[in-house]
Amino acid sequence: MWTLIFRGLATGSIYSLTAMGIVLVLSTTNVMNFAQGDMGMFLAFIAFALLMRHVSYPIAIIAVVLIGLLLGALLERGLMSKVRKTTSHLGMLIVTLALTMILEGLAGYFFGTTPLLFPPLVQGAPLQFLGIILDRQDLVSLAIAGVVVLILFIVLYRTKIGIASRSLAEDEYAARLLGIPIKNIYIFIWAASFGLAGLAGIMVAPKLSLEPSFMIVIQLKAFIAAVLGGMNSVVGAVVGGLLLGVLENFVAYYIPQIKDSFSLILVVAVLLVLPEGIFGKRAARRA
Amino acid sequence: MKKFTPILLLVLALLIPVIFRQKPSLVYYLNLSMIYAISAQGLNLLMGIGGQISLGHAAFMAIGGYTSAVLVMVLHVPFIVALIAGVGLSCLFGLIIGFPALRLKGFYLAIATLAMGTVVTDIIKRIAITGGDYGLRNIPAPRLFGFTFGSSLSQFYLILAGLLLAIVVTRNFIRSKSGIALQAMRDSETGAQAVGINTSNYKLLAFILASAFAGLAGVLYGHSVSYLNTTNFGLDLSINLLAITIIGGMGTVWGVVLGSFLWVFVRNLMGSGLEMLTGVLFGVILLLVVLFLPRGLSEIGFRIAGRFKGKNESS
Amino acid sequence: MLKIEELHVSYGIIEALHGISIEVETSEIVSILGSNGAGKTTLLKTISGILKPTTGVITVDGVVINSMETSNVVKRGVVHVPEGRHIFPNLTVQDNLILGGYFGSAAQNNENMMFVLNTFPVLRQRLHQKAGMLSGGEQQMLALGRGLMGNPKMLLLDEPSLGLAPIVTSEIFSIVRKLAKEHAFGVLLVEQNARKALEISDRGYVLVNGTIELSGRSEELRENPEVQKLYLGGKNVDSHI
Secondary structure (H helix, E strand, C coil), X not given: CHHHHHHHHHHHHHHHHHHHHHHHHHHHHCCCCCCHHHHHHHHHHHHHHHHHCCCCHHHHHHHHHHHHHHHHHHHXXXXXXXXXXXXXXXXXXXXXXXXXXXXXXXXHHHHCCCCECCCCCCCCCCEEECCEEECHHHHHHHHHHXXXXXXXXXXXXHCHHXXXXXXXXXCHHHHHHCCXXXXXXXXXXXXXXXXXXXXXXXXXCCCCCECCCCCHHHHHHHHHHHHHCCXXXXXXXXXXXHHXXXXXXHHHHHCHHHHHHHHHHHHHHHHHHCCCCCCCHHHHHHC | CCCHHHHHHHHHHHHHHHHXXXXXXXXXXXXXXXXXHHHHHHHHHHHHHCCCCCCCHHHHHHHHHHHHHHHHHHCCCCHHHHHHHHHHHHHHHHHHHHHHHXXXXXXXXXXXXXXXXXXXXXXXXXCHHHCHHHCECCCCCCEECCEECCCHHHHHHHHHHHHHXXXXXXXXXXXXXXXXXXXXXXXXXXXXXXXXXXXXXXXXXXXXXXXXXXXXXXXXXXXXXXXXXXXXXXXXXXXXXXXXXXXXXXCCHHHHHHHHHHHHHHHHHCCCCCCHHHHHHHHHHHHHHXXXXXXXXHHHHXXXXXXXXXXXXXX | CEEEEEEEEEECCEEEEEEEEEEECCCCEEEEXXXXXCCHHHHHHHHCCCCCCCEEEEEECCEECCCCCHHHHHHCCEEXXXXXXXXXXXXXXXXXXXXXXXXXXXXXXXXXXXXHHHHCHHHHHCCCCEHHHCCHHHHHHHHHHHHXXXXXXXXXXXXXXXXXXXXXXXXXXXXXXXXXXXXXXEEEEXXXXXXXXXXXXXXXXXXXXXXXXXXXXXXXXXXXXHHHHHCCCCCCCCCCC
């Protein structure tokens, strides 16, 4: 029972990281980013290349997060800021779809489409604690996710740029009138979300196998987590991701026949019953 | 002149396989292009005319393809019946999925169709009769009125007929009352509602028609390629169909055809090792089109044609 | 201090302001009267850099600001408190205030925060509550306080009395007047409630269809029969909304 919950949380933390990136970008810049998962995939390939060149694991992680931050900033500066002026929200969505085509194509071209084995962060037999079986990889990735979520929350709630990002999600006009440099905030947001993508990629890759399409399923789950969390709240994305991870694990254990379709059916149901998510816009309006 | 252009094109189209008789692989690619064009024509209706988005379009191809293939292979039903059943079931699913999904807006519709498409292919994979992960092999060639469309060459004409049907239906739909209503709605939903257009019914109609086209394309795909696997009808294809439609030009009948040909030929003629770069190339083209050519590549065609016309009139 | 000369502003092909000239001195409160659609909000948006004028010059202390981005206009000390308050409802009162001082140093912001909380003591009690939970009057105080966090030399106030009870309006207006006189900044006040606006302002301009029809000292405008008929609703009728 507790083992199931623990495993669910470990998987869910990865959904949460990806969902946070999606929600961060959507709530502030109004772009539904379908390339979040694939950016993680691309960065995981870079990490793989570094590890193969005997770069140590921690350095590879840091390098990939930094590259993610940089790519995010470049994307906003070079592309999104231009696209924003000429196209609609749906156009922006299509731009991110184009990005997925480009990223998957590049990864396939440089690294091939044969699945690669990504070395796990830590090795060794699972630990046992009060009868709970704890996989080492799960423990480490849960710990990293926890630390990152904590850092992100401190940034979002305690620093000027973080508070300004949240204000942008609420009232862009007011933020402009206060003189908040919106262009810089957008850069910060895209950078942060691609940094998160890199982390998620590295944490997923050892569990699945590394190939150009391996993050698609995570992307889908992250969407579901984001929808569960109401699409406009980073807290909601974290809770939604963990909830989805745990639910999925229970379903896989007790009703294995529907484990693949469960989350998809769940999201369709949530969308249809509450088209704005479980605690979506209504929460924002109430508060 | 304008009147004869379609006839001229048709004659040309009919002659193409005869000209390339020595190159069956080329004809095969032509067939594939036309199949994707039929499917994309459905997205064209949905997006270009209806202003809706779907990231699960490929799943409807799978529904049509598998239905027809299983009927022919297991129940030994005549091809024509299987074809109708495949398209029919696709329509039915279009109705079942479209009815609730079209209440959603923009982003949410994208996610919902993506999820539904994944569920559909997942379910197909789980039914024992479809061959699961191994896929369905040796699907018999189409057979109509005692004639077997065994070669790529003969299939060409069958698929061409399908494409022409799709084009004619799309054309008529664009010009019909429902099509005009949809375009009005795309431009301003509240405006359309204000003049009393029941927007949801027209959206649903467009969704069902789009599913029908995808189903037809799926049936033709299965029986001409003779192999079906659900992995070929995932998000990948759905995104590519979207790209084909947008790159070719949404809202135009011929743009979509142009987009499909471009996609199939670039992808297959890039040579081994480079085909992954097709995705990159198409991604970049898609970006450029969204940025600079909102009406797609066909707009360039229209501009050139317009210039020629201008010259003819002045001379 | 704020000087606007021959300002023309257009939305596409439709011109909204047809050559407007206005001046506001330090410690001076200047009100802009006019009906809906006269161009009052357009004027404020142009000063704060949200809209760009087609021609004309806006200067603050002699520096031309009409081609600047809003963030640079704010750095120059021109702060626009918009109509409808536009506070961030899901952010705490404190976070709202912090954003008002986005460019200031930590020390400066602490000082400004003390000043704002002393000016509006009610905000101190609510510092960690979500701003959306405040009453209308408190939200207006928050919007003003947030504006004050930016060390304004020039405060642009758009309809601060909108939706407020007359008593609350009077309270806020007297605070604005006191601040302007004691801390030496200029106020450009756009108000539907012409009676109240003319009570606290030193001078006023009457804006009709994008041009200045009338200007003068507030007492003079109050006595002007045309102004009385159009904006004050007769001499003895209170015109609060």
